[in-house]
Amino acid sequence: MSHEPVLNTVSLDEQIMLAHENHDAHRLSYLYEQGALRADTVDSACFLATQAYIFALESDHHNQDRLRQFLIKHGREQG
Amino acid sequence: MLKERFLTMSTTVLYEVHKPIETAKGLPNAHYIDPNTFDEEKQALLFNQWTGLATAQDVPEAGDAQPITFLGLPLLLLRDKTGEVRVFQNTCRHRGMILVTEARKIEGAIRCPYHSWCYSTEGKLVSTPHVGGPGHNRHKDIAREDLGLIEIRSHVWRDIVWINVNENAAPFETAMASAMERWKEFEAPLYHGGAESKFELHVNCNWKLAVENYCESYHLPWVHPGLNSYSRLEDHYNIEKPGQYSGQGTLVYQQLKSDSGERFPDFANLSKKWDTSAEYLAIYPNVLLGTHRDHAFAIILVPESPEKTVEKIHLYYPTSDTPEALRIKNADQWKLVFEEDIMVVEGMQKGRHGVAFDGGKFSPVMDGPTHCFHQWAAQQVTDWRQTSHEP
Numbered sequence: 103m104s105h106e107p108v109l110n111t112v113s114l115d116e117q118i119m120l121a122h123e124n125h126d127a128h129r130l131s132y133l134y135e136q137g138a139l140r141a142d143t144v145d146s147a148c149f150l151a152t153q154a155y156i157f158a159l160e161s162d163h164h165n166q167d168r169l170r171q172f173l174i175k176h177g178r179e180q181g
Numbered sequence: 182m183l184k185e186r187f188l189t190m191s192t193t194v195l196y197e198v199h200k201p202i203e204t205a206k207g208l209p210n211a212h213y214i215d216p217n218t219f220d221e222e223k224q225a226l227l228f229n230q231w232t233g234l235a236t237a238q239d240v241p242e243a244g245d246a247q248p249i250t251f252l253g254l255p256l257l258l259l260r261d262k263t264g265e266v267r268v269f270q271n272t273c274r275h276r277g278m279i280l281v282t283e284a285r286k287i288e289g290a291i292r293c294p295y296h297s298w299c300y301s302t303e304g305k306l307v308s309t310p311h312v313g314g315p316g317h318n319r320h321k322d323i324a325r326e327d328l329g330l331i332e333i334r335s336h337v338w339r340d341i342v343w344i345n346v347n348e349n350a351a352p353f354e355t356a357m358a359s360a361m362e363r364w365k366e367f368e369a370p371l372y373h374g375g376a377e378s379k380f381e382l383h384v385n386c387n388w389k390l391a392v393e394n395y396c397e398s399y400h401l402p403w404v405h406p407g408l409n410s411y412s413r414l415e416d417h418y419n420i421e422k423p424g425q426y427s428g429q430g431t432l433v434y435q436q437l438k439s440d441s442g443e444r445f446p447d448f449a450n451l452s453k454k455w456d457t458s459a460e461y462l463a464i465y466p467n468v469l470l471g472t473h474r475d476h477a478f479a480i481i482l483v484p485e486s487p488e489k490t491v492e493k494i495h496l497y498y499p500t501s502d503t504p505e506a507l508r509i510k511n512a513d514q515w516k517l518v519f520e521e522d523i524m525v526v527e528g529m530q531k532g533r534h535g536v537a538f539d540g541g542k543f544s545p546v547m548d549g550p551t552h553c554f555h556q557w558a559a560q561q562v563t564d565w566r567q568t569s570h571e572p
Binding site: 149153161166 | 292308318319
């Protein structure tokens with residue numbers, strides 16, 4: 103998946119909150135995808151991948167097709 | 182007698198407006214000051230017609246979006262990813278949330294700020310996050326193909342974005358055929374003059390008074406004395422196309438020149454007639470157009486309430502590289518003319534609170550374009566009432 107850097111000194115949750123405050127859809131898509139990659143369960147991963155996918159759609163992020171395919175694979179998005 | 186006049190505030194009597202100009206009266210006062218009549222006309226005169234909303238240059242690039250509240254209707258003017266100008270109801274199909282609250286570029290999809298349902302710039306519903314539960318983005322009862330944005334019927338002509346909210350007008354090319362034919366020589370690209378060629382006037386009058394004042398030349402020597410030196414009243418002619426438009430023309434248009442003698446270029450391939458002619462059409466209901474050999478303008482009248490109107494004015498040129506100083510001079514000249522008209526439209530508005538005013542007596546010679554507009558308005562309102570839409 104994506105290799106955009108995540109600052110280790112700040113938790114992912116905090117970074118997500120900051121990106122929400124900044125209305126930075128592009129960044130939110132990336133961060134939620136990182137969350138999805140770390141998720142323990144399929145349900146959790148699909149929730150976070152959905153968040154990532156929506157912000158990818160909004161910002162026209164290059165990861166949108168990858169996220170969509172992930173969700174389709176798990177039966178969570180229309181094919 | 183006064184009691185009768187007050188009674189007409191709820192359902193006006195229009196038979197005297199339908200009469201020939203020699204014996205007709207103008208629209209009753211209620212059509213200018215009464216909120217209920219304003220609402221009736223909103224349907225009959227504006228939502229039932231091809232009405233001017235905005236200009237295409239308001240959204241110049243793909244993805245540009247501008248929310249517009251028009252007569253209380255929340256709309257979204259948008260240029261989709263293919264470059265087509267569209268108008269949508271600015272309302273999410275889920276919970277009715279307003280989608281876009283300020284003019285901006287849509288980078289990808291339009292995301293509703295409430296539950297994040299997403300729409301493409303073509304209006305398709307493309308995602309419904311968590312609609313079937315957390316992380317489940319589909320549900321058998323959510324048919325995305327049926328839940329796209331509500332698109333408002335629209336058409337772009339002379340850079341104006343025209344809308345037919347009630348979707349019951351004839352096709353645009355049919356409804357506007359006569360005006361298009363009249364000005365077919367001017368069917369050429371229009372280049373907006375830029376920031377200095379765009380201005381707004383906020384006037385305290387009913388929108389129809391702006392139409393009525395625009396379409397007749399009778400007032401020119403009194404209200405625009407500066408025009409009278411070269412464009413005299415006798416150089417003008419009336420234009421009347423019942424049911425569609427009315428206006429005026431002049432036979433002595435003179436091009437604007439800079440101090441060094443520079444002029445705007447002409448539109449290509451015009452016939453000789455346009456060397457010194459210019460025409461000004463009020464396209465019913467709310468778009469006022471002017472055309473000349475070397476420039477054009479458009480005024481969109483935005484009715485805000487029975488007694489408040491915004492005039493949105495745009496000037497256009499035949500090419501994209503006209504001299505800026507001359508464009509500014511031209512805009513200033515037209516602004517002066519349009520500002521001179523404010524006194525009379527606001528004065529007529531105040532006059533319509535005189536309860537004994539009977540709609541007014543037309544000059545059979547000079548007021549034809551105004552009477553033409555009144556007859557159209559009266560007919561549309563009458564038709565509206567007869568189709569069981571009681572006010």
